[in-house]
Amino acid sequence: MQVKITFPHAGEYYVVFKDLLSNLGYEVVVPPPTSQKTLDIGIKYSPAQACLPFKITLGNLIEGIEKGANVVGMIGGKTGICRLAYYSEMYQKILADNGYQVELLAVKVKKEFWVNVRKHHPTLTLRQFMKTIRDFWQKLIIFELIRERSLELRPYEINKGDCTRMKQRFLRELEQTSESSRLKALKQEIIKGFDSISIDTKRNVIKLGLVGEFFLLIDQFSTLNMEEFLGNNGVFLKHSLRFSEFFVGSLKQKRFLDNYLPTHNNKVYKLAKKYITRPIGGHARESIGEAIVFKQKGYDGVIHLYPFSCMPEVVAGSIAPKVSSDWGIPILSICMDEHTGQAGFQTRLEAFTDMIKRKKYPSTAVDYKN
Amino acid sequence: MGNGKNNQLLASKVIGIPRGLSYYLDNFSWEAFFEILGYRVEYSEDSSVETFEAGNQFVGSDQCFPVKVYYGHVIALLKKTTTIFIPQYTSLEEGTYCCPKVIGLPQLIKNTIRQEFNLITAEIDLGRSNFTRFNMLLLARQLSWNPFRIFRAVTYFDQNRKGLSPEIPAAEKVVGDGQNQGNNGLIGVVGHPYALQDPLLNMGILNRLREYGFDLVTSEQYPRSGAQTNCPVYFNRRKPHWDFGRNILYAVQSMLQDKNIQGIIFITFFGCGIDAFLEEIFKDHICDQKPYLSLTLDEHSGEAGLMTRIEAFSDMMIRKEGKNRNAG
Numbered sequence: 001m002q003v004k005i006t007f008p009h010a011g012e013y014y015v016v017f018k019d020l021l022s023n024l025g026y027e028v029v030v031p032p033p034t035s036q037k038t039l040d041i042g043i044k045y046s047p048a049q050a051c052l053p054f055k056i057t058l059g060n061l062i063e064g065i066e067k068g069a070n071v072v073g074m075i076g077g078k079t080g081i082c083r084l085a086y087y088s089e090m091y092q093k094i095l096a097d098n099g100y101q102v103e104l105l106a107v108k109v110k111k112e113f114w115v116n117v118r119k120h121h122p123t124l125t126l127r128q129f130m131k132t133i134r135d136f137w138q139k140l141i142i143f144e145l146i147r148e149r150s151l152e153l154r155p156y157e158i159n160k161g162d163c164t165r166m167k168q169r170f171l172r173e174l175e176q177t178s179e180s181s182r183l184k185a186l187k188q189e190i191i192k193g194f195d196s197i198s199i200d201t202k203r204n205v206i207k208l209g210l211v212g213e214f215f216l217l218i219d220q221f222s223t224l225n226m227e228e229f230l231g232n233n234g235v236f237l238k239h240s241l242r243f244s245e246f247f248v249g250s251l252k253q254k255r256f257l258d259n260y261l262p263t264h265n266n267k268v269y270k271l272a273k274k275y276i277t278r279p280i281g282g283h284a285r286e287s288i289g290e291a292i293v294f295k296q297k298g299y300d301g302v303i304h305l306y307p308f309s310c311m312p313e314v315v316a317g318s319i320a321p322k323v324s325s326d327w328g329i330p331i332l333s334i335c336m337d338e339h340t341g342q343a344g345f346q347t348r349l350e351a352f353t354d355m356i357k358r359k360k361y362p363s364t365a366v367d368y369k370n
Numbered sequence: 371m372g373n374g375k376n377n378q379l380l381a382s383k384v385i386g387i388p389r390g391l392s393y394y395l396d397n398f399s400w401e402a403f404f405e406i407l408g409y410r411v412e413y414s415e416d417s418s419v420e421t422f423e424a425g426n427q428f429v430g431s432d433q434c435f436p437v438k439v440y441y442g443h444v445i446a447l448l449k450k451t452t453t454i455f456i457p458q459y460t461s462l463e464e465g466t467y468c469c470p471k472v473i474g475l476p477q478l479i480k481n482t483i484r485q486e487f488n489l490i491t492a493e494i495d496l497g498r499s500n501f502t503r504f505n506m507l508l509l510a511r512q513l514s515w516n517p518f519r520i521f522r523a524v525t526y527f528d529q530n531r532k533g534l535s536p537e538i539p540a541a542e543k544v545v546g547d548g549q550n551q552g553n554n555g556l557i558g559v560v561g562h563p564y565a566l567q568d569p570l571l572n573m574g575i576l577n578r579l580r581e582y583g584f585d586l587v588t589s590e591q592y593p594r595s596g597a598q599t600n601c602p603v604y605f606n607r608r609k610p611h612w613d614f615g616r617n618i619l620y621a622v623q624s625m626l627q628d629k630n631i632q633g634i635i636f637i638t639f640f641g642c643g644i645d646a647f648l649e650e651i652f653k654d655h656i657c658d659q660k661p662y663l664s665l666t667l668d669e670h671s672g673e674a675g676l677m678t679r680i681e682a683f684s685d686m687m688i689r690k691e692g693k694n695r696n697a698g
Contacts, residue, residue: 049646081467081611083643089608090647097654276477278460278493281470308432311470311643315478318430322481335432 002027003120005105006064007073008057009034011218013243015175016143017107020136021073023178024129025121031064034221038063039338045094052222052307052337053215054087061091065100071120073107079250081281082312109133109248135180140244142187146170149194151238154231156199164228166193204361206353207236209294211287212305213313214246216336223305224342226349235353238299240290241283268293275319282312288319292327300356301330303349308337330356384451385490388443389414391436391472392459394563395614398530400455406523407514412450414443417570421446422669428483434641435668436564436571437471437478444479453488454479462613464497469612469644496531503528554583554688558625561637562614562645563590572637573667573676579635582684587631589621612644622652626659633661633687640668661686 005026007017014030022028032038034056042059061072072095074088088104095102105116114129150167157163170190177186208230216223217239230237248254258265268289276285291302304320306313317333324331332352334345385404387393393413401411415421417439425441447454456476459468467473476491492509494502506527510520557579565572566588579586610616625631634656638645649664656662663683665676 047646047650049641049643050650051643081470081473083647085611086608086647090650093651275481276474277458278473280474281467284470284474309641309643309646312474314430314432314641315471315474318433318478319481 003071004029004069005071005073006031006061006067006069007075007107008060009219010075010215010243011220012171013143013218015171016136016139017073017075018175019139019178020107020132023132023135024117025124026071029064029067029069031060031067034060034219043338045098046090049309050090051083051310053213053219054083054090055338056219056222057087058091058094061095062100065095065102069102071103071105073105075107076246076250078106078108081279082310084282109251135183137244138180138183139174140247142174142183142190143171144242144244145187146174146190148239149190151227151231152236153194153197153199154228155205155234155236156201156203158198158200160232162197163231166197169193203234204357205234205236206300206356206360207238207298208353208356209238209240209290209299209302210305211240211290211294211302212283212316213307213310214241214283216305216307217241218243222307222336224340224345226345229346230349230353233350233353234357238294240286240294275323276316280312280315282310284312284316287313287316288323291320291323291329291331295327295329299329300360301332301352303352304331304333306333306335308335383409384412384453385409386412386414386447386451386454388440388447388454388456389416390440390443390568391475391564392457394567395459395462398527400457402530403523403526404455404513406526407510407519409513412447414446417443417568419570422570430482432641434471435639436562436568437475438669439568439570440475441479441483444483448485448487452486453490455490458491458493460493460495461497466497466611466613466616469614554684555632555691556585556587556630557687558587558589558621558628558631558634559637560589560618560621560625560634562618565637565639566590571639571667573671573673575635575637575665575676575680578677578680579684582680584684584687587625589618592617592621592624610648615644615648618648619652622656626656631660632691633663633683635683636662636664638664638666640666661690
């Protein structure tokens with residue numbers, strides 16, 4: 001049987017994961033980009049109170065399976081306190097109940113992954129496997145560079161859309177590059193390419209940090225294209241959490257390091273300790289800690305995003321006003337679900353950014369009295 | 371933390387424990403524990419609509435109903451005392467967790483209620499007994515300067531901890547005493563302990579069912595045992611790692627095998643993340659075999675609507691029963 005694999009979308013990260021799986025010898029079926037149809041499918045099959053990421057990813061998977069996939073790759077999961085640990089079981093149950101007979105493959109940095117891949121491809125050697133993982137890691141880092149540069153430059157660009165175009169171009173190039181020797185050159189090209197965008201550094205730009213549930217931070221469909229909207233409104237955005245960090249986040253070794261050595265996360269935990277003393281699942285503790293780190297780094301505000309009924313982030317969202325008043329940093333907590341309307345959401349963001357802009361640049365504020 | 375450092379705490383000598391969430395899950399007597407240390411424990415009154423409304427202004431809108439009521443209990447207690455004790459339950463057996471909201475509860479309360487008060491807490495992780503013992507020691511040190519009392523209190527906790535442990539079902543606290551009063555049959559009621567015990571949260575469903583002539587078995591009468599909770603179909607042979615998830619799944623499984631139980635009612639709350647996944651897992655299995663009623667409650671649940679649903683369910687049960695009788 002030909003093994004055809006599909007996996008859920010998370011922003012534009014399919015570029016990287018497609019490569020990883022095809023290098024491991026799978027035939028990859030990339031599901032169609034997330035759309036309202038995907039969400040509708042997800043809502044139809046998932047429990048009513050499941051979180052938004054679950055609904056969207058389930059929709060992705062079903063669309064992928066309908067295109068012919070017979071194996072489902074689940075990225076991350078199986079550990080932790082929150083519901084993410086049972087995503088794969090729920091996928092399996094729901095898919096089986098609705099007549100989609102598929103196998104599940106956990107894509108994660110654990111021995112389990114190697115064992116399962118080996119089952120599908122008995123000829124694969126460990127050496128090849130490790131090399132593929134290394135290439136994947138390099139690509140992931142480059143992908144994040146592209147994403148970050150585009151977010152940093154968008155508020156300054158003179159020709160609207162330059163950053164988006166540049167990002168699309170490099171993503172396409174990254175998708176087509178498969179040999180690892182080319183990656184280094186591509187990285188240089190990306191740095192040069194983004195430097196060549198004409199920018200206006202005198203603009204009144206505010207810096208905002210993004211914290212919250214991990215999926216919402218990277219997925220642009222569920223946050224209604226927030227990144228572009230804010231970028232065009234003169235907001236310099238920075239994420240608290242990268243995919244690469246999430247990917248290795250469940251490793252015992254990393255958790256050990258974070259607990260005892262002065263890493264970035266260790267600092268975050270220490271700052272959050274006053275508000276959340278121990279991990280309560282998801283990224284609740286990180287959300288609180290990173291908000292304070294953003295303040296210390298001189299950011300003007302923080303946006304905290306979480307899906308409706310996300311258990312840990314609801315706690316973080318309730319504590320956020322206290323953090324906000326203690327540290328003097330504006331925090332906007334937004335709860336997203338499938339009914340969030342674009343106009344309402346953008347109005348809230350605009351009001352928030354306007355408030356910060358007026359505070360930061362009082363001279364340039366528009367006088368609405370006239 | 372230090373002994374006698376907190377003068378205000380020592381002066382009041384009264385410790386308030388809110389009657390909500392974790393109050394219902396343990397049989398451990400905090401009264402005796404604090405009495406050894408020289409404190410009197412005051413529990414808040416039973417939940418009422420007023421309790422809920424008093425706390426509602428502090429709660430984030432997307433918290434679940436039990437948490438909202440819990441706030442009300444804290445506010446009610448603050449009128450009597452300035453010291454509140456909230457145990458921070460993180461795990462009841464090795465390898466499990468409580469709900470994230472319960473784990474974060476003391477910090478949640480401390481950081482959201484804008485009022486001066488002392489909050490004392492201790493992290494209780496029954497999978498790690500030394501860690502828990504150390505936390506209890508810290509708690510006792512906070513409250514007393516007397517080393518003998520501290521020692522006795524910690525020893526008391528250690529010896530009576532079995533009351534908290536998963537092997538013993540929390541059957542002693544089951545509401546009501548009605549045994550074999552009804553003649554319409556036996557119904558299994560499944561839910562978290564607070565959902566079964568707090569009449570405000572479940573809107574008195576248990577008593578109403580008794581009025582309709584049903585006998586009840588609640589999921590609390592089933593153990594939270596680790597070894598027995600093998601879920602053959604559910605969750606792909608993988609146990610859920612939530613303590614009460616295990617209890618609920620185990621109870622459902624046993625109720626399905628029990629021929630005497632004729633129907634199952636599941637009580638859950640809007641916004642409960644654990645139940646959303648659990649219900650999806652066992653719903654189909656129950657519906658294949660027994661009448662099933664799932665009630666999702668929140669603060670806006672109307673009584674009339676609830677009554678209608680329970681009546682419809684009980685009518686269905688009675689009619690089914692009658693049919694069987696005729697057939698037999």
